[in-house]
Amino acid sequence: MRELTYSELDRLQAKALESDETLQMDQDTFSGMYERTARPLWVFLWRRTGDSQLADDLLQETYYRFLRTPNVFENEAHRKNYLYRIAANLAHDTYRAQIPHSSLPDEREPGHPATPSADIEQTERRTDLNRAMSRLKPRQRDALWLAYAEGASHEEIARALGLKTNSVKLLLFRARRKLANLLRGERTLQ
Amino acid sequence: MSAMECEREFEIVEAVTCGRWPEGTTDELQAHAAACAVCADVVKVAVALTNDRADRLQMARVPSAGLVWWRAEMRARRDAVNRATRPLQIVEWTAVICMVAVLGTVLYWVGPTELAGLLWEPSLAFFIGIGVLILLSSLVYYFVFSGD
DSSP: OOOOOHHHHHHHHHHHHHTTTSOSSOHHHHHHHHHHHHHHHHHHHHHHHSOHHHHHHHHHHHHHHHHHOOOOOSSHHHHHHHHHHHHHHHHHHHHHHTOSOOOOOOTTSTTSOOSTTSOHHHHHHHHHHHHHHHTSOHHHHHHHIIIIISOOOHHHHHHHHTOOHHHHHHHHHHHHHHHHHHHTTOOOOO | OOSSOOTTHHHHHHHHHTTOTTTTSOHHHHHHHHHOHHHHHHHHHHHHHHHHHHHHHHHOOOOOHHHHHHHHHHHHHHHHHHHHHHHHHHHHHHHHHHHHHHHHHHHHHHOHHHHHHHHHSOOHHHHHHHHHHHHHHHHHHHHHHSOO
8 A cells, every 4th residue: 555745744743733623631631630530440440450561552542542531520530530430441351351350559569569578467467458359350349449438429420430329329338248258268258 | 139239239239339337337238138148248348449549649649630631631622633544644645556557557568678778778758658658647646735
């Protein structure tokens, strides 16, 4: 196929940038929002995927999709819910594409203390939690994390995961009971 | 109150996620959490996840806002250019398919015997025909795809 000439590319680029293809937010607004949301969102993605590199990629993709969305957000909470919804869907798609994925985060990943002085009790606690979380379904993990780590309400979780509020209540109840039993070292009934 | 949820659940979650559990809460709420099965589970799970989140937040290494913005901008431009050039690519592929179809029709029309004869003993008319075809193809290609 024929290559495009520079003049044609310039013309097409100018045309493309004049259209509605640009990002739906200015850089200053984005920076403020990013500073408030990026780290918790990365932790959510990392906890969900168990892979820091994948969490990095999904973080970038989440913000890209967010910036391209033409939605008008009512407030900061609405914006945050939408961001988590994109992230949860991306993680869900990745999970489906990569089955079987262990979803058990690696404690020796970059950034984790691997020195002899590392707190053994803390590491054991994390390992217990990782094991227990890996035995939950992805949707259960998402709901629990949003509810008890992020402090989101049932309505916010419903919006973030694209579920009905009553479904969230049932999902949370089952997931919570299962995780609590696993953390106590009991055999779960489910 | 039902077996699935407790009306004091959110009070406990708020205290845990804000770092006020158990010291910053009343004895009455702590006693309730110890007695209520739902709230006992809530405390167990919320404390574990909140502590984990706090640990992970300290370790999280995220790229700068500027870098994420720049990457998003570059990708938006690339996507826009790809979208803008898509009609051109469709026209190009349509032309290729048409040319292949015309060539196939001609070959079918000429027939394998006559074609073999032309290839083994090419006549002047055959060469002229091929030359005209190449010339016309080049002209069509130039006028269709050269833009302004």
